[in-house]
Amino acid sequence: RGFSSTSASLAQSATRRITVVGGGQMGSGIAQVAATKNHNVTLVDVSQESLDRGKAYMSKSLKRVAKKKFADDATAQTKFVDDVLARITLTTNATEAAGNADLVVEAIVENIKVKQDLFASLAKAAPESAILASNTSSLPIAKIAELLSAERKERFIGLHFFNPVPQMKLVEVVRTNETKQEVVDSAVAFVKAIGKEPAVCKDTPGFIVNRLLLPYMMESIRLLERGVASARDIDTAMKLGAGYPMGPFELCDYVGLDTIKFIVDGWYKEGQGLQGNKIFESNKTLNELVKNGHLGVKTGKGFYEY
Numbered sequence: 001r002g003f004s005s006t007s008a009s010l011a012q013s014a015t016r017r018i019t020v021v022g023g024g025q026m027g028s029g030i031a032q033v034a035a036t037k038n039h040n041v042t043l044v045d046v047s048q049e050s051l052d053r054g055k056a057y058m059s060k061s062l063k064r065v066a067k068k069k070f071a072d073d074a075t076a077q078t079k080f081v082d083d084v085l086a087r088i089t090l091t092t093n094a095t096e097a098a099g100n101a102d103l104v105v106e107a108i109v110e111n112i113k114v115k116q117d118l119f120a121s122l123a124k125a126a127p128e129s130a131i132l133a134s135n136t137s138s139l140p141i142a143k144i145a146e147l148l149s150a151e152r153k154e155r156f157i158g159l160h161f162f163n164p165v166p167q168m169k170l171v172e173v174v175r176t177n178e179t180k181q182e183v184v185d186s187a188v189a190f191v192k193a194i195g196k197e198p199a200v201c202k203d204t205p206g207f208i209v210n211r212l213l214l215p216y217m218m219e220s221i222r223l224l225e226r227g228v229a230s231a232r233d234i235d236t237a238m239k240l241g242a243g244y245p246m247g248p249f250e251l252c253d254y255v256g257l258d259t260i261k262f263i264v265d266g267w268y269k270e271g272q273g274l275q276g277n278k279i280f281e282s283n284k285t286l287n288e289l290v291k292n293g294h295l296g297v298k299t300g301k302g303f304y305e306y
């Protein structure tokens with residue numbers, strides 16, 4: 001299988017065959033880091049084009065990693081990239097891919113219905129012992145698992161990675177009221193085995209990071225609207241005064257203003273206790289930027305121009 005018997009990370013983790021569904025930004029990153037740590041990975045997407053795009057993301061990112069790892073050795077760099085990619089199988093058949101998986105991580109579109117349907121079909125195919133996980137940022141984990149049997153719900157968990165996956169060390173491990181302790185333990189072991197740091201938390205809106213970050217971002221925008229300071233000065237203040245690596249507006253532009261709006265609008269409407277909370281009421285500035293297609297770094301303009 002190509003597993004190294006001396007790998008300490010694998011010894012800690014019983015999950016070796018990983019199926020990642022959704023080969024976009026997040027899914028290809030998750031596939032890449034798992035394969036880098038010697039897991040056998042199958043990456044699933046809806047079309048060959050999306051798979052090709054996912055593979056291109058991974059190659060590019062792996063080449064960067066290889067350059068750092070093997071500075072002056074072009075042969076070693078190529079071998080590293082080829083070896084990691086060789087552990088990743090690409091397919092458009094999700095149920096077949098789930099058929100012998102120890103862990104399935106879903107990273108498809110952020111749509112509750114589409115995710116529920118996907119898991120309903122994965123549950124028919126995956127081994128009973130498999131752990132099913134979602135990488136959702138904003139949807140309740142228990143709701144994604146709603147159509148599944150009681151046994152499947154016990155083995156269902158959130159594995160919330162951060163963008164860009166190869167660089168970001170954190171994974172939030174999100175347990176529902178149904179998730180079994182042994183499943184939490186396996187998920188934590190998997191996260192450590194792929195070189196990340198787990199933070200375990202309950203299934204509540206925004207988990208830990210986004211629950212604290214979104215109010216901060218929204219209040220930053222309101223500070224700007226009230227004319228307290230410019231975006232540049234607010235960013236400078238938070239970087240130098242609070243020690244944050246990015247200011248709130250740089251971060252908003254990086255995350256994507258459409259994503260921020262999607263999350264706060266969702267919570268404001270039906271946020272499991274957050275609905276109607278003024279902190280999450282979207283405002284004129286954010287709405288107009290999104291309406292005009294200024295979504296941040298990815299469109300070349302948001303609060304700043306790129």
Ligand code: NAI
Binds near residue numbers: 047
């Ligand atoms: P993306 O749009 O880059 O990728 C989604 C991929 O899923 C696309 O390639 C699409 O073709 C594929 N897909 C859609 N429906 C599918 C289906 N039924 N079966 C198989 N593949 C399907 O999106 P991104 O940014 O990678 O996000 C994916 C998930 O990760 C979302 O749930 C999002 O909330 C979550 N997430 C996103 C973060 C981000 O910063 N972009 C951070 C953390 C989580």
